[in-house]
Amino acid sequence: MGRIFDFLENYFGAFASFSTIRWIDIVEILLIAVFVYQFMLWIRNTRAYSLLKGILIVLVFTFIAYLLEMNTILWLVYNAGGYAITAILIIFQPELRKALEELGHKKIVSTLIPFDSNKKEETGRFSDRTVNEIVRASFEMGAVKTGALIVIEEDTILNEFIRTGINLDSLISSQLLINIFEHNTPLHDGAVIVRGDRIVAATCYLPLSDNLELNKNLGTRHRAGVGISEVSDSLTIIVSEETGRVSVANRGRLQVGVTKEELREILKVEQNNVKQEKLKNKRKFWKGLMKNEKKSDE
Numbered sequence: 001m002g003r004i005f006d007f008l009e010n011y012f013g014a015f016a017s018f019s020t021i022r023w024i025d026i027v028e029i030l031l032i033a034v035f036v037y038q039f040m041l042w043i044r045n046t047r048a049y050s051l052l053k054g055i056l057i058v059l060v061f062t063f064i065a066y067l068l069e070m071n072t073i074l075w076l077v078y079n080a081g082g083y084a085i086t087a088i089l090i091i092f093q094p095e096l097r098k099a100l101e102e103l104g105h106k107k108i109v110s111t112l113i114p115f116d117s118n119k120k121e122e123t124g125r126f127s128d129r130t131v132n133e134i135v136r137a138s139f140e141m142g143a144v145k146t147g148a149l150i151v152i153e154e155d156t157i158l159n160e161f162i163r164t165g166i167n168l169d170s171l172i173s174s175q176l177l178i179n180i181f182e183h184n185t186p187l188h189d190g191a192v193i194v195r196g197d198r199i200v201a202a203t204c205y206l207p208l209s210d211n212l213e214l215n216k217n218l219g220t221r222h223r224a225g226v227g228i229s230e231v232s233d234s235l236t237i238i239v240s241e242e243t244g245r246v247s248v249a250n251r252g253r254l255q256v257g258v259t260k261e262e263l264r265e266i267l268k269v270e271q272n273n274v275k276q277e278k279l280k281n282k283r284k285f286w287k288g289l290m291k292n293e294k295k296s297d298e
């Protein structure tokens with residue numbers, strides 16, 4: 001019982017020091033709140049969610065054991081704790097990796113560092129012709145129920161996925177795309193990756209999404225489309241072999257059954273993605289900074 005009283009005394013005693021709170025403490029609390037909120041949002045859609053619930057139950061149980069001074073249970077928890085953390089890190093390595101990659105895609109680094117080597121030359125994304133060819137191919141394949149998976153690379157370079165396929169490096173055309181995904185041809189399996197106006201590779205293997213919220217009826221083609229959009233900022237077009245529907249995956253979300261006009265609109269937005277404007281602003285910012293530095297040197 002002594003521990004329960006100690007705990008209550010410490011807990012309520014802490015309120016007495018509220019008068020000494022500084023503004024930086026409030027910022028710290030807000031930052032932690034945002035972090036925990038984002039963490040909960042992220043973990044809700046991963047395998048790790050069930051594990052988190054399990055850990056919370058163990059923690060509550062341990063806390064009760066602490067209050068009731070159940071020393072044997074506490075001894076077990078203290079001694080197994082270190083191993084448990086190592087085991088969790090190993091088991092959830094893919095999720096942790098994905099989370100860090102997502103953090104990298106939030107463009108914090110690229111906003112601050114204009115010469116980030118992971119970025120392409122900003123020459124505009126792709127031409128109107130490419131938009132037309134992709135839209136035409138997607139709906140022609142949809143009409144005859146030919147399954148397809150087309151990944152359009154954006155800022156995140158997809159070399160690690162390109163390496164899993166067969167290099168093509170050919171100018172996009174609807175005929176070529178339709179030909180690639182034709183049943184029983186050597187290139188039809190897997191995904192095509194598009195960079196600018198060119199098809200870089202076909203038969204690429206993509207990571208599968210483990211988002212539990214995805215419709216259970218969707219198979220691996222759709223999961224692969226969503227998977228790549230979770231680990232990169234790419235846009236993926238998925239044509240269903242079963243229904244002929246055209247869907248789009250971007251930033252971990254799947255828009256099922258888009259129309260021709262909607263697909264064209266989505267591609268146009270990606271094409272113009274205000275990149276040039278952003279680049280100009282960035283250049284202005286760095287030029288201004290350099291000028292100011294020169295002036296202060298003089």
Ligand SMILES: Nc1ncnc2c1ncn2[C@@H]1O[C@H](COP(=O)(O)OP(=O)(O)OP(=O)(O)O)[C@@H](O)[C@H]1O
Nearest residue numbers: 147189190191205206219220221222224240241242
């Ligand atoms: N990890 C992957 N990377 C790339 N392509 C994949 C991957 N997994 C599956 N595919 C492609 O998806 C095809 C299988 O699709 P499946 O029928 O399982 O998916 P689906 O989402 O139900 O699509 P559909 O509606 O077209 O049937 C494979 O033949 C292969 O071409």
